[in-house]
Amino acid sequence: MLNQFNCLSGKILRIFAALLLLSAAASAYSAPKTVLVLGDSLSAEYGLSRGTGWVALAEQKLKQNNIDAVIVNASVSGETTSGGRSRLPALLAKHKPDLVVIELGANDGLRGLPVAAAKANLLAMNEAATKANAKVMLIGMRMPPNYGRDYADKFFAMYGVLSKDIKAPLVPFMLDGVAEKPQLFQPDRLHPLAEAHPIILANIWPTLQKIIKTK
Numbered sequence: 001m002l003n004q005f006n007c008l009s010g011k012i013l014r015i016f017a018a019l020l021l022l023s024a025a026a027s028a029y030s031a032p033k034t035v036l037v038l039g040d041s042l043s044a045e046y047g048l049s050r051g052t053g054w055v056a057l058a059e060q061k062l063k064q065n066n067i068d069a070v071i072v073n074a075s076v077s078g079e080t081t082s083g084g085r086s087r088l089p090a091l092l093a094k095h096k097p098d099l100v101v102i103e104l105g106a107n108d109g110l111r112g113l114p115v116a117a118a119k120a121n122l123l124a125m126n127e128a129a130t131k132a133n134a135k136v137m138l139i140g141m142r143m144p145p146n147y148g149r150d151y152a153d154k155f156f157a158m159y160g161v162l163s164k165d166i167k168a169p170l171v172p173f174m175l176d177g178v179a180e181k182p183q184l185f186q187p188d189r190l191h192p193l194a195e196a197h198p199i200i201l202a203n204i205w206p207t208l209q210k211i212i213k214t215k
Contacts, residue, residue, distance in 0.1 A: 032068045033212055036095055038084050038125070039075035039103030039139070042174065042200075046077045047186050052194040054174075054201040061205060062212075069212050072097065080107045081121035088125050092132040099211055100129040103139040103174065105159070109147065110190075115154045119162055126166045136168045137211055139204065142179065169207050176203050 037043055037055050045053035055073045062069050072095050076083070084104045092100075102125055108118040126136045140159035143152040156173075163170035175192070177199050178184050184196040192200065 032070050033098040034095055035069055035071045035099045035101060035208075035212065036091060036097035036134070037071060037073045037075055037101045037103065038079075038088060038091070039073075039101070040079040040107055041075075041077035041191060042106065043073065043075035043103050044077045044079075046191050047188075048194050048197075052197060054197045054204060057197055057201045058205065058208065061201065061209075065209070067209070067212055069098075075103070078107060079104060080111075080113070081105055081118045081125075082108075085121045085124050085128075088128050092128060092134065096132070097129075097134045099135045099137060100125070101137045101139065101208070102126075103141075105155070106141045109141065109143045109151075109155050112147070112151070115151070115158050118155075119158050122158075122162055123166065126168060135211060136166065137207060138163055138168050138170045139174050140170060140172045142173055142175070169211055171204050171207050174200055174203055 039055075043053065043055050045051075045056070050056070055071060055075070059071050062071070072091075074087070074091050074095075076087075081104045084102065088100075091097075102122065104122070105118050122138070129136045138159055140156065142156050145152060147155075159170055159172065162168070173179075175196075178192055178196045181196075182189065184192055184199075186193055
């Protein structure tokens with residue numbers, strides 16, 4: 001009788017342990033995904049009313065589509081790839097994101113910094129995110145033609161090469177459909193007006209949505 005009791009108790013304990021594991025797995029699966037946006041002024045709502053930039057619009061779109069995800073916007077106006085690289089480890093530790101959206105490089109380009117240095121910083125950010133078990137999505141940028149054809153071409157090509165090297169989804173140019181329309185920019189001719197941000201989101205959303213749903 002004692003052996004039968006011990007055997008039954010062992011089975012109950014194993015079943016209970018299995019149920020706990022299933023419960024933990026289900027909880028982890030159903031937990032909201034966290035998206036960390038690491039960008040510059042184009043993502044930090046520079047010159048805009050709060051809630052009108054593409055990141056805030058993406059949050060609204062997530063809710064409208066019943067996608068269980070939250071966005072942490074860690075974008076800072078004036079940020080370079082070097083600045084993003086130095087800030088990312090602390091952000092990863094704090095927010096534990098499932099996806100890191102990197103929208104950086106424009107300020108490197110505007111300052112004429114070496115393309116190779118920007119690429120190295122982006123590679124380091126991908127490595128840090130990967131080690132933290134986060135997927136990376138890249139958002140590319142073009143330089144104005146007055147920066148020279150050679151530099152502008154190398155700068156733009158950097159994102160495509162990097163995307164293939166690290167196998168990260170890429171939005172080639174976030175200002176597609178905006179850059180050629182001066183009326184969509186603030187007086188500084190660098191930062192889009194609020195009216196342009198739905199267009200920016202339209203460029204980014206298909207890739208962002210796909211990653212969140214499959215991550």
